[in-house]
Amino acid sequence: MDWLQIFVLSIVQGLTEFLPISSSAHLILVPVFTDWDDQGLVFDVALHIGSLSAVVLYFRHELVGMTASWCRSVAGKGCDEDARLxxxxxxxxxxxxxxxxxxxxxxxxxxxxxxVIAGGLIVFGLLLAYADWRRRGTRNEYHLSWQDALWIGLAQALALIPGTSRSGITMTAGLLLGLNREGAARFSFLLSIPVIVLAGGLEIVGLVGTAGPVDWGALVAGALFSGISAYLCIHFFLVFIKRIGMQPFVVYRLVLGIALIWLFGGSPS
Structure with a gap:
């Protein structure tokens, strides 16, 4: 891998992991529009480690409180809002x-x-637009019920379809359930932590028993670039949606989806 490929893939992963525009779609499309070889599972794991580090660092205070309260609730010492979250x-x-x-x-x-990516981008983009236009809730992530959490979790399962966007579909569900924009986004970001851990774990399982040289410089650089871009993305996204909302991301999804249909509509691939 050359440094341009490392940089592009890292930035794409770091930005799109948390924006409602589908990280899996963009990572699939990068090799479609370039002649780069597949980056491989090892590099994918490094990118996920970078994204995971960013979200854990950003929400470090919340995570410390949630973990401590959760442990107390397991020990039967009460269940406060951090434990419930x-x-x-x-x-x-x-x-x-x-x-x-x-x-x-x-x-x-x-x-x-x-x-398939185009369909996911368009259909779930329109659903995000509807949720953002029509449902202006006042609750934040601490006011969720277990039923709300389950519905958001069921919606999150749809993100396995490339083009849906894990962050996009969970924010959509949160908005439809009456969360405000920031609450929907923050719960979506917290949900990304176990999901990234699970996805990275599956990739590591796929690496077990494989052998080959490891380019540690590429892995460290990928994790670093991915982590920095992801951290900045989380911070500015939360500021951005307070003022403008989700509609710019909806427009982007629709334009990209239509472009993909135009480019690949006559191709069986």
Missing amino acids: AWWVILATIPVGLAGLAFQDAIEGIMRSPL
């Missing part, structure tokens, strides 16, 4: 974990088609 993150992660195990083969096959 931790439980809701766990609950909302279960559907996507089960769906990933059940439909992994389908996801790795035809669902990686550019036309």
Whole structure:
């Protein structure tokens, strides 16, 4: 891998992991529009480590409070709002974990088609637009019920379809359930932590037993670039949506989806 490929893939992963525009779609499309060889699972793991480090660092204070309160709740010492939020993150992660195990083969096959990506970008982009236009809730992530968390978790399972966007579909569900924009986004970002851990774990399992040289410089650079871009993305996104909302991302999704249909509509790939 050359440094341009490392930089581009890292920035794409770091930015799109948390924006409602589908990171999987963009990572699939990069090799479609370039002549680069597949970056391989080892580099994918490095990119996920960078994104994971960014979200953990950004929400470090919340995570410390959630973890401490969750442990107290397990020990039977009461359940405050931090403990409930931790439980809701766990609950909302279960559907996507089960769906990933059940439909992994389908996801790795035809669902990686550019036309499938285009459909996901357009359909779920329009749903995000509706949720942002019509439902202006006042609750934040600490006011979720277990039913809300479960619905958001079920919606998150749809993100296994490339083009849907994990962050996009969970924010859409949160908005439809009455969360404000910041609350929907923050819960989506917290949900990304166990999802990235699970995805990275599956990739590591795929590496077990494989042998070959490791380009440590590329891995460290990829994780670093991915982490920095992801951290900045989280910070500025939360500021951005307070003022403007989700509509610019909806427009981007629609334009990209239509472009993919135009480029690949006559191709079986």
